[in-house]
Amino acid sequence: MAKMCVAIAAVLAVAALLQTSTAQTTHVVGDSLGWLVPPGGKIAYETWADMQTFVVGDILMFNFTTGEQDVARVTKEAFDSCNSTSPIFLETTGPFNYTLDAAGEYYFIGTMDRHCFFGQKLAINVSASTGPTPSPQAPTPTPVRGPMTYVVGDDLGWLVPPGGYIAYETWAYDKTFLVGDVLVFNFKNKTQDVAVVTEEAYDSCNTTTTIAVYRTSPVKYTLTAAGEYFFTSTFSRHCFFGQKLAINVTASSSATPPSTTTAPTPSSSSSSSAPSPTAGGPSAPPPESSAPARAIFGISSTLLLIALALVH
Template sequence: MSKLISLAIVAVTALLIQSSAAQTAHVVGGDFGWIVPPGGSIAYRTWAATQTFTVGDILVFNFTTGEQDVARVTKEAFDACNSTGPIFLEKTGPFNYTLDSAGEYYFIGTMDRRCTLGQKLAINVTALGPTPSPSPSSPPDAPAPVTPRGPVTYTVGDGLGWEVPPGGEVAYATWARNKVFMVGDILVFNFINETQDVAVVTKEAYETCNTTSTISILTTSPARVTLTSAGEYRFTSTYSRHCALGQKLTINVVASGPIPSPAPSSSPTAPAPVTPRSPVTYYIGDGLGWEVPPGGAVAYATWARNKDFMVGDTLVFNFINGTQDVAIVTKEAYESCNTTSTITILTTSPARVTLTTVSEHFFTSTYSRHCELGQKLAINVTGTTGTSPSPSPSIATPPTGTSTPTTSTPGSSSPSPTAGGPATAPPPSSSAPPRVIYGFSLITLLSTIFLAVFH
C-alpha cells in the first residue's frame, strides 16, 4: 500500500512539473514594460497581436511601484477607461497574473489619464487543446539551404528611415522580420545629418543602451553598411536616449552561396502563367487593424510585402467608427499626404474594397496628420484570379487581436458597385496552436493507481 501511494505521489509530481513547464510567461509590452506607451494604445495592441495566450499562461507586468498600477476591468470599463470598479487592482510591480480561464481579459492603468493615453491591454485567451500524436517515423527535417542570389540593398525602416520610432523598437523589429540578410548585402540608413547617427555596437552595449564604447559610428546620411561576415549585427544611435526610446536594430546575417551559372541555352523563358485561384479576403494590418501604426508607414508596408493582390480580391479595413476613415487617393496625394481631393472615402467599419483593376492602389486617412504618421498603404494588383474549381472565396487568416471594431453595414461610400459584400467581416478565428497538456494523462494515471490501491 505505502509503495503504491509513494508511486502515485512521484507520478503526480512529475506530471505537475511537466504541466507547469508548458506555461508561457508573456512580458507585457516587451522591453518597454507597462507604461503610458509612445504612440498610444496601438503599442499594446501590436504587442498582443504577436502573442498566443493560452489558459495557464502568465502575464508579467513590469512597472515601478508608485508610478504605475494595473487593474483588470470589464470590457465596458476598458472601452470607457472607467477605473471606479475594477475586478482587481495591483499597485506593486512587477506583477504576475495567471490566466486561469479562457475568454477575453482587459487591463488598464488607473493613475491620472494613463488609460486614455494608451495604457490599456485587451487579450483573448484560448483553452488548452490536445496535442496530436507525432508521426512514428518522421525524421527531423534538415534546414533548408539558402538559395544563392546576388547582393541586396535594404533601406532600413523603408519610409520611416532611421530615427526614434513611435511605438518603440517594435518598428525596426517588424521591419527586419522575414528578411534574409546575407553576406554582401548592404544596409542604407537614411536620416537628417546632425540629428541622428548610426553606431555599430556589441550585444552587451545594445542590450544596455551603453554607447560609450562602439565598434564604429557613421554620422553622414545616407550611411551605407556592407555586411561582410555572417553573424549578428547590432545598430543603435549615440544621441541621448535614442536607444532607450527604440532606435535600435538587430539582424542576423547568413553566409551567401555562389550564384549558379546560367544555363547554356540563351533562348528566353516565357513568363510563368498566373495560377488561377479563388478571390482572397485580406484584413489590413491583421491584428493591428487600420489606424496610426507604431513605427510609421513601415508597419503597413511590411504587412503588404510578399502578398499577391489580384483582381477580385477584397481588402477589409477594421477600425473604430468615428476615429478613422479610409481614403482612396492618387499616387501624388498619397506621397504628399494631401487628402483635400480623394477618389472616395469610406467612413464605416469594416470598410470593404474589392480590387477591380490591375494597377497600383493607394489608401490613407483624412484625419489630421494620420497620413504623415504612417496610416497609409500602397499595393500593386498584378493580375486576375482567373477561374478556380473552388466555388467559394478563400479567406486570408483573420486578425486575432482583441480590439473589436464597431461594425455596421457600409453605406453608400463604397468605391465601386463591386465594393459592397457582406455587412460584416467574417468573424476572426478563435483557434490557437495546440499545446502539450497533461490533464487527461494525470486523470488516467490517478484512476489506475487508486483503483489498484483500494481494490
C-alpha cells in the same frame, strides 16, 4: 489491504508529481519594460504577447508603481475604443497578479489620462491546455520576394527612444530581412547619426572605432550580405540610452543564414547611401535541456515499481 492502500498512495504521489511538472507559468507583462505607456506605442505589448503561450492557470504579473499606473480588464469593444468607464475589474495597486482561469480572449488597458490611447493596452488569447506536441512536418518553402524598404522605428524615427532599447528591439522582432533590402534611418541632421559597428562595440556602446558613420538624413542602407548587422549612434550616451539596433539578414527567402559571412567593409562616410558591414556573430543558443523531463520520468517509474512490489 494495507499493501493495496500503500500502492494507491504511491500512484497518487506519481500523479501529483506529474501535475507539478506542468505547473502554471507566471508571465511578467512587458518583461523588463513593465506596465506603463510603452515607447513607440501599442506594438511593444503586441510583440511581447506574440512571444508567449498562455494557458488556463497561468498568471499575468503587471509591474507598475502605485499611483502612476493602474490596470483594468475590459471588453473587446472597450479595448478597441479605450473606453474605461465600465471595466470588468480595476486594480490600482502594483504589482498585481492576475490568474487566467478560463480559455478565451482577455483585454487589459491602463485607465489613467490617455495611457490606453498611447499604447498601454494588452490583448491575449488563452488556451485550455498546452496540448500535444505536433508531429514534425516538412517546412513550407517561403515564397521568393523582391527587395523591401524598412523605415527604422517607423513613425518613431531614429533617436534616443523613450523607455530604452526595447523600442528598436520590438520594431525588428516581426520583420524578415533579406539580402537586397534597404533600411532607412530618418533623423534630424546634426542631432543624430548612424554608426555601423561590430557586435562587441554594440554590446559595450563603444563608438571610438566604427565600421562606418553616416550623418546626413535620411540614411538609406542596403543590406548586401547575409549575417548580423549592428547599428548605433556616436552621439554622447545615445547608445547607452537605447539608440541601437541589431538585425539578422538571410541570404534569400529560402536559405538559412550562415553563422559568419564576410562582406566588404565600408569606409566612413557622410553619404546617405551605405554598403554593408562585416557580418557574422554568435551561433544560435543551444536547445533547452530535457534533463528535468527525464528526471520526472525516472522518479515516476521508481514510485510505480515500488507500488507494484508492495501489492505482490
